[in-house]
Amino acid sequence: MVQIVENIDLNEVYKQLADPAAGGTCIFVGTVRDNSLGKEVTELNFETYDAMAISEMEKIRVAAIEKWGLEKAIMIHAVGEKKIGDPVVVVGVAAAHRKEVFPACQFLIDELKKTVPIWKKEFFTDSSHWVSQTP
Amino acid sequence: MAWATGISLYIYSYMIVVKAFGQVKEVLGTEVLVNKEMTDVKSLRDYLSNEYPTIVWSTVAIAVNTQYAHDPDPINSGDEIALIPPVSGG
Numbered sequence: 715m716v717q718i719v720e721n722i723d724l725n726e727v728y729k730q731l732a733d734p735a736a737g738g739t740c741i742f743v744g745t746v747r748d749n750s751l752g753k754e755v756t757e758l759n760f761e762t763y764d765a766m767a768i769s770e771m772e773k774i775r776v777a778a779i780e781k782w783g784l785e786k787a788i789m790i791h792a793v794g795e796k797k798i799g800d801p802v803v804v805v806g807v808a809a810a811h812r813k814e815v816f817p818a819c820q821f822l823i824d825e826l827k828k829t830v831p832i833w834k835k836e837f838f839t840d841s842s843h844w845v846s847q848t849p
Numbered sequence: 850m851a852w853a854t855g856i857s858l859y860i861y862s863y864m865i866v867v868k869a870f871g872q873v874k875e876v877l878g879t880e881v882l883v884n885k886e887m888t889d890v891k892s893l894r895d896y897l898s899n900e901y902p903t904i905v906w907s908t909v910a911i912a913v914n915t916q917y918a919h920d921p922d923p924i925n926s927g928d929e930i931a932l933i934p935p936v937s938g939g
C-alpha cells in the first residue's frame with residue numbers, strides 16, 4: 715500500500731501490516747522536529763506531485779518486497795501544514811524474521827528521500843525556505 | 850459559394866503544459882504554457898533555461914508522464930510534463 719494523505723493514522727498502519735506469515739514488523743515514523751540549521755522551526759508544509767509520488771513509492775515498495783522477500787510493505791506520506799511532533803511519513807514492513815525487516819524499512823525511507831517528488835517547506839519564527847537537501 | 854473560395858484558415862496550436870513544484874513553482878507559478886514545439890526533453894530544458902535564467906536548471910529534473918525523463922527522451926503533444934526540483938520528502 716502506498717498513499718498520500720492529509721493525516722497519518724499510525725494505528726491503521728500497524729493493522730494493515732498484520733500478516734499471519736510475518737514474525738517481525740518494523741515501522742519507521744518521521745515527525746516534525748522543532749529545529750533545523752540551528753533555528754527554531756514552527757511548522758512544515760509538504761507539497762507533492764501526487765500521481766508521480768505514488769508511482770515512485772510503488773517502485774520502491776516492489777523493489778523492497780522482492781529484495782527481502784517481505785510479506786507486506788507500506789509507504790505513506792502526509793501533505794499540507796504540519797506542526798511540531800506531527801507524523802509526516804511512515805514506512806513499514808512485515809516479514810517472516812527480524813533480519814529482513816530492519817534493512818528493508820531503512821531502504822524504504824532512504825529511497826523515498828532520494829526520488830519521490832515531495833517537497834518540504836520549513837517555517838522559522840522569522841522566515842521560511844524550501845528544503846533542498848535530505849540528510 | 851464564390852465569396853468563400855480561396856479562403857483557408859489555418860489554426861496552429863501546439864501547447865505543452867508544464868507543471869511546477871517547490872521552489873521552481875515560486876518562480877514560474879503552478880503551470881507554464883509553452884507555445885513552441887519541443888521535440889525532446891533537452892529542447893524543453895534549453896527553452897526554459899533561456900526563459901527563466903534565475904533557476905539553477907542543473908538541479909531540476911524533468912518528468913514526462915510521471916516518469917523521470919532524460920535529455921534524449923521525446924516529448925509529444927498531450928504529454929504531462931513536470932519540473933522536479935530537489936526532493937525533500939520525509
